[in-house]
Amino acid sequence: MKFRLRRRGFGKLMIVSTVAATINNFVEKAVGQTQVQKTTPMPQTSTPETMKVTLQVNGIAHNLQIEPRVTLLDALREYIGLTGSKKGCDHGQCGACTVLVNGQRINSCLTFAIMHTDATITTIEGLEQGNNLHPMQAAFIVRDAFQCGYCTPGQICSAVGLVNEGHAKSDGDIRELMSGNICRCGAYPNIVNAVRDVLEGKKDAAV
Incomplete structure (x- = not known):
């Protein structure tokens, strides 16, 4: 009977030891990963450089310092202050941003401002003829x-x-x-x- 108790006790001890070792390894790995995550610097995303752009809008030259990725719509609204052209879907599907470039209608949300430096751009604000409506x-x-x-x-x-x-x-x-x-x-x-x-x-x- 004593031998049987000792064997059972030994088995319990082995089980407890195995479980404790497994938990300890798991904790060490988790702590190690956390430390790596804390100490590893995040990759730095580069910011596009700005460039000088001149846009001829409604008969006025506007000199801008913008990133190459700025759309014509954002250049008109955010940099020049002509908010008549509206941002709707921002995917060229609604037409709210339509302006005239050299007399041709385009969706200004789908084109970059830097592509139109030599163009004549007309927005809704520029259609008025003197003191008369277009x-x-x-x-x-x-x-x-x-x-x-x-x-x-x-x-x-x-x-x-x-x-x-x-x-x-x-x-x-x-x-x-x-x-x-x-x-x-x-x-x-x-x-x-x-x-x-x-x-x-x-x-x-x-x-």
Whole structure:
């Protein structure tokens, strides 16, 4: 009976020792990994260097010091202060950021500012002709072609670009060529009417 108790005690002792050793190894590894994580420096990400860029916007030269990755939209809004062009989806799918570059409409969120140093850029703020609204701006007001107004600057710039292109001959053409500009308020019928008014009666809408 005594031998049996001793053998059982020895077995228990071995089990306890094994468990203790396993736990100790686990703790040592965990502590070691934590110390490595604390002492290992994080890799430093390099910041793109800035560069001097001159943008011709609405007839005014703007000298900027920007990173090469700055989009035209951010340059207009954040560096020049022309906030008429709106940031919507920031993926070129809503058209709220549409501006005119050399008379052609583009999504300013999809292009870098440094790509347009030799271009003539026109935003919604630059469409006004002296003290008079641009014909397209006036047509949007007459036709009540907006509701919340967030997409309106892009809609108007896109419509002016459409007129410049000279491809729209019908309401169907207008709808197709303006399909890249989204209006969540659903003012599409009035937008088409405004663009048609300019196409039919005010050919001086081009810039």
